Amino acid sequence: MAEQMIKRLIDDLDGEEAAATVPFSIDGTDYVIDLSAENAGLLRERLAPFIEHARRAGGVRRAQARSTGGRLRSAEIRAWARTQGIKVNERGRIPATVVEEYERSH
Numbered sequence: 001m002a003e004q005m006i007k008r009l010i011d012d013l014d015g016e017e018a019a020a021t022v023p024f025s026i027d028g029t030d031y032v033i034d035l036s037a038e039n040a041g042l043l044r045e046r047l048a049p050f051i052e053h054a055r056r057a058g059g060v061r062r063a064q065a066r067s068t069g070g071r072l073r074s075a076e077i078r079a080w081a082r083t084q085g086i087k088v089n090e091r092g093r094i095p096a097t098v099v100e101e102y103e104r105s106h
Helices: 037-053 068-083 096-105
Strands: 020-026 029-035
Touching: 020 037, 029 037, 068 096
Parallel strands: none
Antiparallel strands: 020 029
């Protein structure tokens, strides 16, 4: 039995199909909003005068936290590796060769 999952983004403003998830920050809070190309352009257009007069905040953008799905996948790969007699650490990055072997076998 074949299964196909289709992910559609819905514009958070008008309920139509969205083109992208747009991240932005204000007052120290990060936000994301799903928008059509038209509404994303409108957001950028309306923010443009403020951005033009603003200065960039320094520093490196922090990495986003790993999703639960990523942690679950890592646990699956570690369990599979153990059944194959491959030694992997309980924590930290899984070697790319182990991930590749896992993907080939699945």
